[in-house]
Amino acid sequence: MVxxxxxxxxxxxxxxxxxxxxxxxxxxLRLVHQRDSQTGPRAAWIGDGTRxxxxxxxxxxxxxxxxxxxxxxxxxxxxxxxxxxxxxxxRAEGVLLADPRDDGPPVGIWAFLRDPDGHTLExxxxxxxxxxxxxxxx
Numbered sequence: 001m002v003x004x005x006x007x008x009x010x011x012x013x014x015x016x017x018x019x020x021x022x023x024x025x026x027x028x029l030r031l032v033h034q035r036d037s038q039t040g041p042r043a044a045w046i047g048d049g050t051r052x053x054x055x056x057x058x059x060x061x062x063x064x065x066x067x068x069x070x071x072x073x074x075x076x077x078x079x080x081x082x083x084x085x086x087x088x089x090x091r092a093e094g095v096l097l098a099d100p101r102d103d104g105p106p107v108g109i110w111a112f113l114r115d116p117d118g119h120t121l122e123x124x125x126x127x128x129x130x131x132x133x134x135x136x137x138x
Contacts, residue, residue, distance in 0.1 A: 009055055029048055030047070074110075078125075
């Protein structure tokens with residue numbers, strides 16, 4: 001089988017372990033592959049196991065241009081309560097950028113967090129990506 005279509009997004013990170021810990025705390029993304037520095041930069045692939053798509057974290061000395069609102073990664077939460085729990089943790093840890101807000105369908109409830117390198121992570125509940133992701137016909 002050959003992967004085709006959108007397979008990954010790559011993010012530069014300054015400390016791979018710190019970033020892995022952040023994404024393990026705030027998402028269901030888990031380590032699916034890791035590469036050490038003998039074959040190039042240290043890197044880790046993290047995915048949620050629901051689709052053939054991963055976020056590739058690539059360790060680099062400097063993160064020049066982090067994803068910032070509106071550039072961000074978006075991750076759906078299983079329940080609105082889980083989203084609010086994670087936002088409370090993020091607020092306590094000083095990484096909550098935007099409080100949760102409900103924009104109704106198809107956007108749902110969402111909030112922005114800041115990862116250790118300044119990339120923005122959106123947590124959401126109720127986004128209808130699966131319902132509206134079929135390409136539109138002109």
